[in-house]
Amino acid sequence: MTLSHQHRTEDCRAVSDVLSRIGDKWTVLVVEFLGGGPLRFNELRKMIGNISQKMLTTTLRGLERDGFVTRTVYPTIPPRVDYELTDLGRDLLVPVRALGEWARQNAGRINAARAKFDKISEAA
Amino acid sequence: MTLSHQHRTEDCRAVSDVLSRIGDKWTVLVVEFLGGGPLRFNELRKMIGNISQKMLTTTLRGLERDGFVTRTVYPTIPPRVDYELTDLGRDLLVPVRALGEWARQNAGRINAARAKFDKISEAA
Numbered sequence: 001m002t003l004s005h006q007h008r009t010e011d012c013r014a015v016s017d018v019l020s021r022i023g024d025k026w027t028v029l030v031v032e033f034l035g036g037g038p039l040r041f042n043e044l045r046k047m048i049g050n051i052s053q054k055m056l057t058t059t060l061r062g063l064e065r066d067g068f069v070t071r072t073v074y075p076t077i078p079p080r081v082d083y084e085l086t087d088l089g090r091d092l093l094v095p096v097r098a099l100g101e102w103a104r105q106n107a108g109r110i111n112a113a114r115a116k117f118d119k120i121s122e123a124a
Numbered sequence: 125m126t127l128s129h130q131h132r133t134e135d136c137r138a139v140s141d142v143l144s145r146i147g148d149k150w151t152v153l154v155v156e157f158l159g160g161g162p163l164r165f166n167e168l169r170k171m172i173g174n175i176s177q178k179m180l181t182t183t184l185r186g187l188e189r190d191g192f193v194t195r196t197v198y199p200t201i202p203p204r205v206d207y208e209l210t211d212l213g214r215d216l217l218v219p220v221r222a223l224g225e226w227a228r229q230n231a232g233r234i235n236a237a238r239a240k241f242d243k244i245s246e247a248a
Contacts (some may be wrong), residue, residue: 006146018223018224018231018234027245032139032212032221064217064241065237065238065241065242066234066237066238067233067234067236067238067240067241068237076177088230088233088234088237091226092232093230094226095219095222095225095226096218096223098223099142099219099220099222099223100142100223101219102142102215102216102218102219103142107142107214109191109212110142110190110191110212112191113189113190113191113192113212114189114190114191116191117189117191118189119187
């Protein structure tokens with residue numbers, strides 16, 4: 001192991017921790033939707049479409065724990081619950097959107113690589 | 125659902141697909157280590173430390189399938205197998221390192237948010 005490799009390991013773990021956290025599709029979708037402004041639980045659920053109530057609750061709770069999202073309960077009947085990005089959550093949008101831009105630009109290359117790989121694997 | 129939200133959904137899915145793919149800690153570590161140049165399987169394994177042979181094989185196969193890594197077998201005894209980032213893999217390093225930079229700069233804020241959240245949850 002070279003010295004530069006050793007130095008990079010700590011950084012890698014910080015990256016991988018954040019990526020593991022935000023790297024599930026629901027988390028990214030929720031953060032992106034909340035990038036447009038605060039939303040109620042049911043608004044978010046309708047926008048995402050095929051997410052269960054339990055999964056959305058879990059996703060939001062994880063984002064709240066990490067300090068990316070705030071949860072505000074209004075004492076109406078029935079109670080209204082709003083979710084909103086924090087300053088940290090809005091900060092996170094910047095590199096996430098940069099990665100998103102990369103993903104959009106390179107999705108074709110990734111899909112082509114996959115198709116080629118699968119064709120070779122089938123032939124083998 | 126607003127129009128801007130609808131437009132964003134396709135982008136979100138492209139992002140989340142890429143994030144899901146690279147968002148496990150092994151994948152990020154492997155891509156980062158290979159950023160320093162080609163490595164043999166056993167060199168990679170030693171650098172990462174606590175990864176099983178099976179998990180490293182699975183991780184590398186996924187990266188190869190997506191077109192981020194090439195695998196070259198040299199017919200020595202025992203066979204030598206080198207892994208190297210492709211042009212696409214090196215491209216990917218750019219946004220991944222940007223996110224990594226963000227992660228390093230904000231790890232303290234995330235950890236503080238978690239500690240606060242857990243303290244409140246315990247008290248409740």
